[in-house]
Amino acid sequence: MFKAILNKYKKMSVITKAALWFVICTMLQKCISFITVPIFTRLMPAEEYGLYSTYLSWYNIITVICTLNMHNCIYMNGISKAKTEKEKNDIAIPMLSLSEVITVILFFIYFVFHNYLNEIIKLPTILVSLIFAQVLFDPAINFWLVRQRFEYKYVKVVIRTITMVVLNSVLGIIFVVISTTNQAIARAISIILVQALFGIVLYVYFFKKGKKIFSCKDWKHILNVQLPLLPHGLSLTILGSSDKIMINSLCSAIQAGIYSVAYSAGYVVNILKNSIVDALRPWIYEQIKEKKYNDINQSTKPILLLILIITFIFIVFAPEIIKIMAPPDYYEAIYVIPPVAASAFFTFLYNMFSTISFYYEKTKKIMFASLAGAIFNIVLNAICIPTFGYIAAGYTTLVCYIFLAFVHFLIMNSICKSELNNAKIFDVRFIISLSAIVLIVMLVLTLLYDHLVIRYGIILILLLTLIIKRKEFINAIKTIKKKKV
Numbered sequence: 001m002f003k004a005i006l007n008k009y010k011k012m013s014v015i016t017k018a019a020l021w022f023v024i025c026t027m028l029q030k031c032i033s034f035i036t037v038p039i040f041t042r043l044m045p046a047e048e049y050g051l052y053s054t055y056l057s058w059y060n061i062i063t064v065i066c067t068l069n070m071h072n073c074i075y076m077n078g079i080s081k082a083k084t085e086k087e088k089n090d091i092a093i094p095m096l097s098l099s100e101v102i103t104v105i106l107f108f109i110y111f112v113f114h115n116y117l118n119e120i121i122k123l124p125t126i127l128v129s130l131i132f133a134q135v136l137f138d139p140a141i142n143f144w145l146v147r148q149r150f151e152y153k154y155v156k157v158v159i160r161t162i163t164m165v166v167l168n169s170v171l172g173i174i175f176v177v178i179s180t181t182n183q184a185i186a187r188a189i190s191i192i193l194v195q196a197l198f199g200i201v202l203y204v205y206f207f208k209k210g211k212k213i214f215s216c217k218d219w220k221h222i223l224n225v226q227l228p229l230l231p232h233g234l235s236l237t238i239l240g241s242s243d244k245i246m247i248n249s250l251c252s253a254i255q256a257g258i259y260s261v262a263y264s265a266g267y268v269v270n271i272l273k274n275s276i277v278d279a280l281r282p283w284i285y286e287q288i289k290e291k292k293y294n295d296i297n298q299s300t301k302p303i304l305l306l307i308l309i310i311t312f313i314f315i316v317f318a319p320e321i322i323k324i325m326a327p328p329d330y331y332e333a334i335y336v337i338p339p340v341a342a343s344a345f346f347t348f349l350y351n352m353f354s355t356i357s358f359y360y361e362k363t364k365k366i367m368f369a370s371l372a373g374a375i376f377n378i379v380l381n382a383i384c385i386p387t388f389g390y391i392a393a394g395y396t397t398l399v400c401y402i403f404l405a406f407v408h409f410l411i412m413n414s415i416c417k418s419e420l421n422n423a424k425i426f427d428v429r430f431i432i433s434l435s436a437i438v439l440i441v442m443l444v445l446t447l448l449y450d451h452l453v454i455r456y457g458i459i460l461i462l463l464l465t466l467i468i469k470r471k472e473f474i475n476a477i478k479t480i481k482k483k484k485v
Contacts, residue, residue, distance in 0.1 A: 021154035029165050034271075036169045037264050041257075041326040043176045044183045050257030051127070051184035054248040057241035058121060059131045061234065066103040066135045068226040069233045070095045071142035079150050089209040092143050094218035096206060099139040107132040122249045130188045137192075137199025144202045160198065168194045228367070235370035239377050239400060243393040246381045255390040261326045262336030262394070269314050269344040273307060277351045284355045293423045300352060301430060307348050308434055309462050314341045315445045316459050332391075334449060339394035342442045346401040349431065353408035356415055356425065365411045373404040402435075 041049055078091040110117055110132070114125050121128060148157045171190040179186035244263070248256035280303070287296045314321070318337040322330060357366050380396035409428075416423055448454050 021158055025154075025158045025161050029161055032162075032165045032169060034264065036172070037261065038325045039173060040176065040187070041261055041330060043173070044187070046254040046257040046329055047252070048183040048257075050244075050248060050253035050255065050260065051123070052187050052257075053244050053260035054123060054253065054256055055127050055131065055184060055188055057244045058123065058128070059134060060237050060241050062106070062131050063135050063138060064230070064233045064237050066106060066132075067099045067139050067142070068102070068222075068230060070099065070222065070226055071139065071146050072233075074222055074225045075143055076146055076150075079147060088147070089206075091210075092147075092206045093210040094215070095222060096139050096143065096203070098219050098222055100136065103132060103135050120249075122245070126185055127188060130185070130192060134188070134192045134195055137195040137203075140199050140202035140206060141195070143206065164194055164198060167197075232367040232370045235367075235374035238374040239370070239397075239404075242374070242378055242381060243397055246378070246385055247390045247393055250382075250385045251390045258330050258333045259336055259390050259393060261322070261330050262333035263340055265314075265318070265321045265325055265333070265337055265340075269307075269311055269341045270347065272310060273344045273348045273351075276303060276307070277348065280352070281355050281358075284352070285359055288356070288359055288420075293420070293425050296425050297427055300426065304348070304431070304434055307345055308438060309465060311341050311345050311438065312441060312445070313459060313462050315442060316455050316462070319449055335391050335446065336394040338442045338446045339398040342438050343398045343401045345438050346398070346405045346435070349405040349435070350401065350408040352426065353405065353412040356412045357408065360415050360419055362411060362415060366408075369404060369407045369411065372407065373400050376400050376403055405435075 040052075044052070075091065075095055079088055082088040082091060107129070110128060114128070118125060118128070145157060145161075148154075168191055171194060172187050175186040175190040176183045244256050244260055247259050280300070283299075284296055287293070315338045318334040318341075319331075321337065322334050326333065354366060354369075377396060377400040380399060381393055384392035384396050412425070416425060445455075445458070448458075
């Protein structure tokens with residue numbers, strides 16, 4: 001059997017092998033990060049873990065502003081359009097230098113007004129300074145990863161990524177263990193040391209290879225392309241990070257830590273969802289191009305059902321998951337997992353709908369949808385967290401992703417009318433039915449956490465459904481994998 005698998009692997013094209021290893025690499029990266037959560041929750045007090053989680057949330061937001069997510073758009077486009085090796089080498093330098101200049105300017109502004117800004121951010125000056133230090137090394141690493149992916153050099157990507165994740169985890173544990181106080185700061189420093197180790201080497205690599213001297217003209221072009229996309233990227237980041245920031249601000253760092261553990265647990269469903277979305281998006285593009293709209297509808301139905309079942313299994317196992325991931329102080333987090341896990345179902349829906357929008361380049365509509373979702377989330381959190389407590393943040397997140405799914409459906413529907421002669425790509429009744437089932441079952445399962453026999457009975461039914469329907473799921477995945485490479 002092993003020999004047959006090996007022979008099949010050898011016959012794969014370089015592109016297929018690269019795609020396979022990039023998925024494996026991403027999964028390993030996420031799994032290692034997930035596995036270390038129970039270690040850090042037991043080594044760090046809840047308050048310190050909450051501070052560290054808030055640090056990561058602000059880091060995600062500040063990174064988008066400082067780097068403008070250039071590696072996801074203009075750098076990627078530049079690499080794909082470059083005709084010579086020299087052009088590819090020259091592309092990165094203006095973007096890297098611009099990112100560093102923006103980071104330094106924003107840090108200077110922060111430092112001048114840090115007393116006032118710290119009251120808003122709810123982090124000490126040293127942690128905010130460490131955020132900017134970490135951001136300095138990110139662009140070189142991200143640009144290098146994009147370059148290697150475009151050239152299908154998957155071995156280098158896998159080795160470097162896994163090495164960074166393992167070093168990050170091991171060094172993090174060592175720093176936290178030897179620190180009797182300020183463990184959040186110790187954990188942040190461990191991350192920056194690893195980032196700096198790889199980031200400095202890659203900066204030397206880019207500036208050594210690239211001979212083009214950057215100019216204001218280059219920066220103007222970069223800003224013209226990237227600034228219009230900033231609200232979209234920032235809105236999605238805020239939507240994913242504002243909960244922990246606002247809990248830390250409105251409640252306490254301890255409750256932010258408890259919420260973060262639950263969010264990390266529920267995020268496993270998102271990892272599985274993202275893997276499916278990554279495979280699904282290019283396949284949907286191909287079907288739209290060939291006008292095979294019914295194929296999209298038929299193949300996505302079992303995929304939706306599969307995500308629904310995975311979501312339910314995760315919600316049912318919430319008490320056991322939290323017991324594994326954290327000490328008894330965090331047990332209350334079980335009530336955050338259901339809405340966070342259910343959110344993955346609705347993020348999958350909006351990813352499906354937005355794929356149509358991206359195909360027809362309706363980026364302004366996507367930007368406004370993301371911006372509205374982020375604002376809605378902040379308003380709901382500001383109202384619900386002080387009134388109902390930090391657990392409400394899980395439900396505000398769910399409501400906002402439902403809102404995003406609905407808005408993206410409306411955008412997709414308008415595109416179908418204008419571009420596809422009113423073609424029906426997805427079965428709306430089926431999707432509404434599954435959405436209603438997700439919400440009802442989620443609420444019922446939350447009430448059954450003290451009833452072990454009933455919960456395990458539900459798990460048995462879900463597993464039997466997976467076994468009975470396995471052919472439908474496998475056939476749907478095989479259909480998607482048959483896309484042209």
